Amino acid sequence: MxxxxxxxxxxxxxxxxxxxxxxxxxxxxxxxxxxxxxxxxxxxxxxxxxxxxxxxxxxxxxxxxxxxxxxxxxxxxxxxxxxxxxxxxxxxxxxxxxxxARDEPQPIGLIRSHRFNQDMDVLGIIPGADLILLHIRGRGIACLWDISAMKSLASVYIGRTILLYSDAHFERGKFLIGFEISDEPDFDPDENGPSVIRVLEVKHGSAQQPSLREVFHVPVTTPFPECLFLDSRYIGVLGDRTEEAYRVCIYDLNSDSKVSSQLQHVLPSDAESGLQASIIGDYLYLMVEEEEQLSICHYAIRDLLSSGVNPPHTVMDGNFTKTSSIGCFHNSGLHLRGVIAVSLSFGNPGMIVRFWPTSSTDNPNPELTFTNAVEKTLRHSVISNPYDAELIGMGNCANDILIATKDHRPRSRSPPTLHLVRFDPDTHTTRTVPLALPSNIILQEIVSVHLEECKGRLILLDESWTLWVVSYS
CATH class of the missing domain: 1.20.1280.50 (Monooxygenase)
Incomplete structure (x- = not known):
């Protein structure tokens, strides 16, 4: 030089x-x-x-x-x-x-919408692409939907009732999503018999036409499954909890082979705790949220797959503190964005949002490190959708949370507001802003909200089954 x-x-x-x-x-x-x-x-x-x-x-x-x-x-x-x-x-x-960064971010550009006139839900959003995955419940199909052209590109039958939903797995040009699902519209495990695990694959990219297909299905044999976990190699189900252990069953997506193992309890096993599991690199991470902490441990996948290791060796990552309240909502994040999990607790007044930071690394097979929760309190009450469920949505990178709230103080006439709570993994700080919505979208009629973080788009579904796409970029 x-x-x-x-x-x-x-x-x-x-x-x-x-x-x-x-x-x-x-x-x-x-x-x-x-x-x-x-x-x-x-x-x-x-x-x-x-x-x-x-x-x-x-x-x-x-x-x-x-x-x-x-x-x-x-x-x-x-x-x-x-x-x-x-x-x-x-x-x-x-x-x-x-x-x-504004005090109230505004929509930019066209507001797109499409009315379906049938019971449906948004299953997944392919980050940065113009594609989402819909579930048309009455017909039991998954539909790959183009949100720019507002048209269906492909569909496949999966079943009418989703019982468990796994973390979606992303890799270059491919999106995987797994379910435990039943054909029964009102599933009862004592009356309707076994459910099925299915894995769908979406292929996309500039060099190929987007496609949707089923790549794996198998009847569920694990009693009382509690959660699914998924990556490009395996899908697993964790359940059949006893006082001493969990039963884990892992399926190889490429060979259909199955391995079952017992995981000895090192995490709290009381019925009030929420259990989550995620495959990250070559490790299976388990998380349980309690009254005052989030407990995390992990296992090497090779130990779980080895019949000679029973029970497999457990690495306890620690117990990470939070305020004294059970989280009502819990979801695994993407560690590459510095967040492993998000949980929310509802109280009076308002609610607490927690981001659980983790080490961020480009290493594909990391052993992660964790810290205590970063918390944000919202003083207003969370409003419910028309089906009495809290109106909450997550970004696809787990750094952003959407929460619909209303000021219930006497004499307050302010309308419900959709807040965006953002977590900065570099500074471990949060920022909350109200998102402006187009005047023809009525928040009280919205059934579900989702955030596509890459291009800053809201995906909203209302009670008339109209899908709305609102861009902030």
Whole structure:
């Protein structure tokens, strides 16, 4: 690398910077925020020419992606984007983050909607893509839906009643989602017989037409299943809890082989605790939330699959404290975004939102570390949807929570509000803002809310089974 010694006393700042070698200038610009880069590029025509340097935008986007998901398919390869797409992606990310930094973020662009006129739900959102997965309950089908064109791309029969829902698994060009499901509209395990585990695969990407197919199904043999866990290799069910152990059953998605094992209790086993399980790399993590703590342990997958290890070795990650209240809602997050779980507790007045931070790493097979909960209290009461369930939604990266609340204080006439609670994994802080909604969307009529974090889009479903897509970028 060529270096130059500049006489700063005899040169103006702009001129001295312009005399820097191009590679040094790009190195400096690649380590500052986008706003500062844009201000710099606007100061001089010669500097503005740096805008056409592809490596600069690649570095900026990679830095931005560490803080917030980029407004493109989450698994898209940035190195294969042309200069125009790199710049457009950076500017859309800037527009979204600037909007969410406002006191009340506003919708941007067209509001899309489609009325289905039949009982349905949103099962999954493919991050950054224009695709969501719907469940049409009356027909028992899963439907791959394009939210830009508002049309169905593919469908497959899965069953009418979803009993358990697994973590979705993402990898480049592929989205997996698993269920325990029944064909019975009102399932009763004592009367309706066995349920079925199914795994659906969505393939997508710029080089292929999106597709949907079933890649695995098997009757459930584990009594009283409590949760599912899934990655690209395995799907498992955890249940049949006794005073001493859980029973875990793991299926190989590629060979249909099955391994059962007993997990000795190292976590609290009382009936009030909420149990969650996730495969992360080569480990199965178990989490149980209690009155004053979240307890976490993990097992090596190879030990669970080995018939010679019974019971498998347990690694206790610890007990992580929180305020004294059982969480009514609990969901596993994506550790790459620095959050392993989210839980909420309802009280009087208001509610508590908890983000459970974890180490964030690019290592595909990490042993994670955890810390105590970061909590945010909302003073207003959470409103229910038309079916008396709290109106709460999660972002697909678990760093954002949507909560519909209403001020129930005497004389208050304020309408219900949809709040966005955001967690910053770098600073372990939260920020809450009310999201403005279009006037033709009535929050009291909304059945479910979801957030597609990459492109900043709300996916809402109302009681007339109209699907709404509202963009904030």
């Amino acid at each position: 060529t270096s130059q010694i500049l006489d700063m006393s005899s040169l103006k700042l702009g001129r001295s910077f312009s005399q820097l070698p191009g590679d040094i200038m790009l190195e400096i610009l690649g380590n500052v925020d986008l706003e500062d880069v844009l201000s710099f590029l606007a100061t001089c025509r010669n500097f503005y020419s740096v805008r056409e340097t592809r490596s600069l935008w690649l570095r900026l986007l990679k830095r931005m992606d560490r803080r917030h998901p980029l407004p493109c398919s989450f698994d898209e390869d940035l190195t294969k984007m042309d200069l125009h797409r790199l710049i457009a992606t950076a500017m859309r990310a800037r527009r979204l983050q600037n909007n969410l």
